[in-house]
Amino acid sequence: MVISVAKLVVNSDCRSSGCNPSKYFSGHCGGTGRIGVLVGGLIICYIRRRSILRSRSRVSRQFYQAKGITIPIYTYKEIEKATNCFSEKQRLGTGAYGTVYSGKLHNGEWVAIKRIKHRSDCDDSIDQVMNEIKLLSSVSHPNLVRLLGCSVDKDEQILVYEFMPNGTLCQHLQRERGNGLPWPVRLTIATETAQAIAYLHSNLDPPIYHRDVKSSNILLDYSYTTKVADFGLSRLGIMESSHISTAPQGTPGYLDPEYHQNFHLSDKSDVYSFGVVLVEIITAFKALDFSRRHNEVNLAALAVDRIKRGCLDEIIDPSLEHNKDTWTYSSIHKVAELAFRCLAFHSEMRPSMAEVAAELERIRVSREENTSLSLDGTNHSSVSIVNEKQTSQEVKIDESDKKGLLDNMNSTDEQNVSPNYADDQWLSESSSPSSSGRLGSGSKV
Template sequence: MEITVLVVMFFTVLFLAQPRSSTCCNLHCGTNITVQYPFGFSEGCGIRLDCNDNKTMSLGKIIVKSVTSDNILLHFPANCSRKINESNQLIGPNYAPTKRNNFLIRRCNKPLVNKCLIQANSSLINDHLSASCNDDGVSCYRGEGRSVVNELNMSDCSVLYTSILINSNNNKSADSVVLALEFEVVELEWGIPGNCNCSTDAKCVRVRLEGVNKGFRCQCTEGFEGDGFRGGCRRVAAAGACLIAALALICYYVRRRSTSRKYKMSENRLLGEARNSTVPLFSYKDIERATNAFSEKQKLGTGAYGTVYAGKLHNDEWVAIKKLRHQDTDGIEQIMNEIKLLSSVSHQNLVRLLGCCIENGEQILVYEFMPNGTLAQHLQRERGHVLPWTVRLTIATETALAIAHLHTATHPPIYHRDIKSSNILLDVNFNSKVADFGLSRLGMTDNSHVSTAPQGTPGYVDPQYHQNFHLSDKSDVYSFGVVLVEIVTALKVVDFSRPATEINLAALAIDRIGRGRVDEIIDPLLEPNRDAWTLSSIHKVAELAFRCLAFHRDMRPSMVEVSQELEQIRLGAWAPLDENIGMASSIASSCSSPFDGSEKSQGGATVKKLGVGSRRVVVPHRPIDCLTPMKEVSDSSPISMRDPWSSEQSSPSTNSLLRNIVH
């Protein structure tokens, strides 16, 4: 009963707070859009807007995003066929563009003088504007008022592509410039022609409008609200503010209770699915004991959905334990997704899910332990020695085989959606293991894609997926193409210290590989020129990455084709047989490699059975020095701790454990 009374009072306050303007100006568009005078949707309004099917408001043909006390924001999407004279819609007796607008123009016979704060062809612009035009020429022009529209119309350009709103904050003390960008937006300044004519308790702001000597805007002073024109200004009622605060508090508790109920239902559903699956269930006490009550000393890292710890369970073997954030419904969906997908697939290059725990309001996943961390750590020199090219190539091949397995061995197929070097884990023998299936999705059996909101890691996301929300197996191919570029270059995927056109590694690689300048971006520590096969194979992998990064998904190879091609490259080394056996003997002093019945072990190296006189050998799978010892680095990877003692030895002390946990 009390809540009902509060609700009635709340709507009474809202009714009394409605703008009181002349009945000659309609301030409403449908039931969801209301503006303040001088804006409105009829003849009696100072600045007339159009109401489109009671759903959106527009200024002529251009959609209005919002109107404020000093500007109008218009939605100005990228359009490859918008004629230059359509800029005339941006000028009126009451409004004109501000100087923060930066107009992108195409099909110019001669480029305009570039007054923009950004480069029109920078990767930052290309990554955000999804439209694809036939011509590459883009100019940028910046101005304000009627003059910018006149100059655009007088230019030799024929297409007004789009606009970018830039707010520049020059922090002189820090000697830096901060840019805030809004894409596909035009900002108009507005005002009413004539002398100031504001209501009581409102201040007059003078503006200079194009073609009008004087103009003004009205703004209510502090402590008052309203339009400041015909509707006047009203003092903000303290009682009304308290009422709104009380209702906000009620809404908070109602929402909290609803969220808690939804969380509990999701948890019960998760527990039911876990019991019905083949994934073992661990007790919370076992998990707590394994992690020393989730000790900070055993923490491996923190990710988007939780924290990962190292621990030992019943068999005294190290495992990685991911504890999801408490009361996180998104985390529950993620853990359900991982349990469902990882329990349905099995592959030597996919990380194994060893069990889970759903007790005490906690959701916990237990994975196999990866002592050599992530591929990203090694490529960025954060741990270990430099990965030799043969090891990188083997990791790439094994990863491709794992992703191809997800795409082809299950029905419907599984799309990983977050392929990146930090999700490629390395075991004690540097075998590749693909991890983190929280964002993975099942593909449709009767369609070629899944429609879902874009998720993933910046720099790895398929541009077509980002543009039209269509997820497919080729989205994983694009992400893997970025990983291949990382393997070749050892560069960061996104690096703002690089030039503007090279911030995005994919854009940089496409440019260099497309122009036949691969050598400029090869990791020099690979020593690419030490022999013909090394240089040739690096170039072949770079060219394969180039095809994976094709903008149109139909131009990309499938993951099966990618894995087969990598395998051919990896097995394509040619060298004198005795030379390779000698190299293998040096490897044998510190490393070993598994082999099956089709291979022979010669001094610790794996050599294919070949015909007499053949000079072809298999590229060794492991680096010469086994990439040890490792040094401590910071990492958020869920499974990245080194275990230097054997299983026969007793467990180390806490201090010893600290020395051997490598983040």
């Protein structure tokens, strides 16, 4: 009788905790030994159940007590319905921290849904999610991706973002989407990205250091407007100090060598990573590529070498046709010079992101001149100087360049964000939690 009651209690108490109480009841029951085993099994299941409940309670408490979070909270059932039970057809990309799916909410809005992976270091995973929610809830900039909601239901940590139908800068540079971007569009993307990061560094108190600036975290919306994404690794800066100490995290190929050496994180660490992105934009090379010669695997090192020797033309993306006119040629070289300064080994030698953004804007608007001359001095066309209002409007993207890009979209917006679109990937790769992960990808969710 005691055994039967114990068995009933164990089954009832442990079913939700994942225990398998049946193993405690194999064979014939009898004697004090069997009762001891039963009691032991009951205790084990009880401890496991308490641990799970305590973890759930802590997550919920941490979530609801977090300040400044005003985004909608979705139930797991709502998320499941939006993604068709996390259908593989709607998977956009998988990285070290989770998988991203396209999803359609009950109001018909298409979104990107990031389902955080269950990890053994549960505390770190929860902290990662809470960090991103807090940071994205506190910032507002037209070139930062918006967090639209979240869910911490049923032991799941899920983030809901605005949907980016034109993928990532990395995908375009690597010809995974389309046939590449023209130089004016690349320059506009670089300028908008720099403005977003400069906002994080200079307009917030305390500032935010992104820590994972890379081309696969630069997303493009319907009109190819830039949206910087993925704040999972971001940290608040400390105003009283020039740096904070933390273990190296980020993506190999983009990591600040000084940060990797002494664990000192500063705004200049983001500057270095952005310097790598500028070189990617110029060359369309991967940040790390083991198919290149041994001394050219690292793109930053390759670019610094070529710029030092005055051989930049050797690595410029041929599709840019940089010799076709004076402005294209000179602006590419000016951006390369800026990238060279960003890639300085010593952080104090690098410009601030505000300086980088201002310089890129100057280069971008220099396109509007009285005349556009070819390299041989021939006057090919005349371009009138636009007024100040027109110049400010063109910070987003030149309309003629945008039209050419949008003409390549073969269907309506609704078709572009259908579940079948998921194969194009919203986020292609995920950064590693340390410098040792995914070296070959050169590219996190």
